[in-house]
Amino acid sequence: MKANKATILSYAEKCKNILVSNWTGQLNTIKADAKGSKEDIHSSKVKYLFKKGKPFIWVPKNDQHNVNTIIDERGSFAVASPLPGKLAYLLKSIKRLPTRVALTGDAVPLKDDKIDFAAEIxxxxxxxEIKVISNAGYSVSGILSSCNLGCAxxxxxxxxxxxxxxxxxxxKFNIRACTFLDGNGRIHEVEVEGFEASKADVLSPYYASLIDGINQSEARRRALMLxxxxYLNANVKDAYMLSVDRRGFDVLGKVPSQALKNGLPEYQWKEFRFTFKDAAHDxxxxxxxxxxxxxxxxxxxxxxxxLG
Structure with missing residues (x-):
């Protein structure tokens, strides 16, 4: 099976994959009271489900957002790629940010006749998703069984x-603008039309579990080094799965740098891309x-x- 380094996902696809793979985000609305809208922003962490091209957000009844949106529905919603277990610690240690999506638009409360519909969805x-995992074969259970107990x-x-x-x-959060922020903090504006036309990766609901299952296994991390x-003739001292998608995966590998410390080579983390011969369909x-x-x-x- 041949793998090669390539950039194969558009920013629109990356945004949609992050939104589908995560379940929590930061909702921001403009503070308001009986006298009207204020200049301050109220921000809180909320659970959501990305479905039918937009986030459906569950806001606790006692949250200030419920007052704010009566006066002004404008808001923003930020979601980061889920970083389970060891990967989160690694990225923090090398001061690398998680990839993120920032949306601006309108937070519109669902009418009573639509709330049951959202619950059904x-x-x-x-x-x-539970059915897919329970019916999966040995190769899937072999990876997911290594997940940290804290990685739901x-x-x-x-x-x-x-x-x-x-x-x-x-x-429901009606999107008016979309921005992708990469791991180096660079900002990439995404056309809403392109975002709406893109499709979420079939694996995106399982990203966190797959990544953590691989990174928690010493044997699988050694395989990433191999x-x-x-495939790339790169000698790495350590490796972690960074991201997965239907077309392949990205690995962070610890490689020698040109700098020396006490006569010994320093190390840096470098990203490697591997692509499958055939895109994964599940x-x-x-x-x-x-x-x-x-x-x-x-x-x-x-x-x-x-030895062979």
């Missing part, structure tokens, strides 16, 4: 909306191709060392 989404899937997190005693107002050596297809790459890389290194 939420329930169907959770049920569908998107569906498990959204399920809390049904389990909690909290009452919510449900909003990928860098076998989570099982992704995991199967990853396992095939692992087997191919081990065989290649064994032959190279004269």
């Amino acid at each position: 939420l329930e169907e989404t959770i049920s569908s 899937s998107r569906s498990e997190n959204l399920l809390e909306l049904f389990n909690e005693d909290e009452e919510y107002t449900v909003y 990928f860098c050596f076998t 989570i099982e297809s992704f995991c199967n191709q990853l396992v095939e790459m692992e087997e191919e890389a081990v065989k290649s290194v064994s032959n190279f060392s004269g």
